[in-house]
Amino acid sequence: MKIAVLSGKGGTGKTLVSVNLASAAKEAIYMDCDVEEPNGRLFFKPKNITSESVSIKIPFADQKLCIGCRKCIDFCKFNAIAFIINKVIVFDDVCHSCGGCVLFCPEKALSEKDKIIGEVQSGVSENVSVITGILNTGEASGVPLIKKLLNNNLAGKALTFIDCPPGSACIVMESIKDADYCLMVAEPTLFGVHNLNMVYELVKLFKKPHAAVLNKCLEGENPAEDFCREKDIKILGKIPFDSELGTLNSNALISVRENQKYRDMFSSMLQIVAKEVQHETVANS
Amino acid sequence: MKIAIPVDDKSTETSVCQSFGRTPYYLIYDTESKESVFLDNSAAASQGGAGIKAAQTIVDSKVSALLTPRCGENAADVLKAANIKLYKTVNASIQDNIDALNDGKLSLLEDIHPGFHGHGG
Numbered sequence: 001m002k003i004a005v006l007s008g009k010g011g012t013g014k015t016l017v018s019v020n021l022a023s024a025a026k027e028a029i030y031m032d033c034d035v036e037e038p039n040g041r042l043f044f045k046p047k048n049i050t051s052e053s054v055s056i057k058i059p060f061a062d063q064k065l066c067i068g069c070r071k072c073i074d075f076c077k078f079n080a081i082a083f084i085i086n087k088v089i090v091f092d093d094v095c096h097s098c099g100g101c102v103l104f105c106p107e108k109a110l111s112e113k114d115k116i117i118g119e120v121q122s123g124v125s126e127n128v129s130v131i132t133g134i135l136n137t138g139e140a141s142g143v144p145l146i147k148k149l150l151n152n153n154l155a156g157k158a159l160t161f162i163d164c165p166p167g168s169a170c171i172v173m174e175s176i177k178d179a180d181y182c183l184m185v186a187e188p189t190l191f192g193v194h195n196l197n198m199v200y201e202l203v204k205l206f207k208k209p210h211a212a213v214l215n216k217c218l219e220g221e222n223p224a225e226d227f228c229r230e231k232d233i234k235i236l237g238k239i240p241f242d243s244e245l246g247t248l249n250s251n252a253l254i255s256v257r258e259n260q261k262y263r264d265m266f267s268s269m270l271q272i273v274a275k276e277v278q279h280e281t282v283a284n285s
Numbered sequence: 286m287k288i289a290i291p292v293d294d295k296s297t298e299t300s301v302c303q304s305f306g307r308t309p310y311y312l313i314y315d316t317e318s319k320e321s322v323f324l325d326n327s328a329a330a331s332q333g334g335a336g337i338k339a340a341q342t343i344v345d346s347k348v349s350a351l352l353t354p355r356c357g358e359n360a361a362d363v364l365k366a367a368n369i370k371l372y373k374t375v376n377a378s379i380q381d382n383i384d385a386l387n388d389g390k391l392s393l394l395e396d397i398h399p400g401f402h403g404h405g406g
């Protein structure tokens with residue numbers, strides 16, 4: 001069972017929710033797909049880390065074989081190749097690794113080389129297997145890295161929480177594609193509603209069963225709650241705005257492991273989530 | 286010497302276009318013969334890598350210099366590899382910029398902005 005945890009922007013509590021839900025479970029997998037800023041590992045401090053690099057294929061030209069016909073340049077939809085002073089130049093950061101130019105070159109002057117774009121780290125933190133995707137800075141797309149993460153043979157074996165990248169770009173779509181359930185984390189402000197709406201549109205598009213978790217809740221008005229009611233989005237949990245939780249979180253401690261109060265809170269949230277997911281999967285199968 | 290300028294229209298009255306990669310046309314101007322030719326920018330509607338494709342057009346037109354308000358990293362790499370000098374335009378007027386170049390008053394373009402990695406640019 002794979003549960004994707006997402007939010008419209010960073011810092012809304014997406015990592016807080018996924019890390020604590022995973023910790024509250026008897027056994028779980030936490031998968032960090034927020035590859036540009038994978039923070040979950042700072043909380044879990046996993047041990048026995050193994051890492052595996054992830055690479056993509058980038059074409060390169062053998063200038064001796066190239067006759068300058070420019071078929072590769074005309075073919076490349078992404079304009080990743082230029083021909084300058086009788087030399088073919090490939091722009092790695094624009095190339096989408098489609099391999100088309102290599103097939104098209106009549107002189108077989110193009111071949112592919114591996115380019116490492118990041119790594120996948122796996123480790124263990126008590127009851128949680130922690131799998132983290134780390135994208136090298138400056139890389140154009142983390143999508144190949146996410147594919148690798150989600151293809152991990154552990155994925156889905158146990159209860160899996162996918163900590164998604166913020167926003168709703170293609171990298172987020174890749175992260176939720178195979179999820180059984182989507183949990184949207186939102187803050188109780190108007191801006192929070194805007195962000196929630198963004199991911200809500202996305203989960204609707206992918207027809208994923210979904211619900212919201214509201215973070216930093218205070219007494220009184222809560223525009224995010226109003227939004228959920230209006231759109232008929234289930235609210236599976238409300239995390240209070242409380243300084244103790246804030247302190248634990250900013251010290252990179254997992255509140256479930258530190259304080260029984262939070263263990264109870266996230267455990268009951270987890271139960272509701274599990275029930276919901278089961279209900280949805282039964283209803284959809 | 287032949288130079289290139291991104292322009293809004295195919296006329297000598299046109300003004301400098303603010304985007305090098307997304308401009309609809311380039312003016313190719315010969316400072317000796319004072320001849321003007323307009324080139325379509327086939328990269329204008331590209332999904333990504335517009336700067337690289339546009340720079341390729343400029344390289345193929347065999348100019349020695351490009352006058353532009355700004356330029357992306359990848360495009361600048363293509364142009365530099367082809368030994369094309371990049372100058373920063375002083376205002377939107379074509380004539381003012383050509384005059385400034387002839388008087389040696391144009392400065393080289395320094396602020397090359399980072400690429401948008403295929404998500405625009």
Ligand code: SF4
Pocket residue numbers: 059075076077078079080081090094095096097098099100101102
């Ligand atoms: S692999 Fe595809 S995207 Fe990359 S340069 Fe070749 S044609 Fe372009």
Ligand code: SF4
Pocket residue numbers: 061065066067068069070071072073088104105106107108109110
């Ligand atoms: S298709 Fe092959 S031979 Fe033609 S320009 Fe490209 S690399 Fe050179």
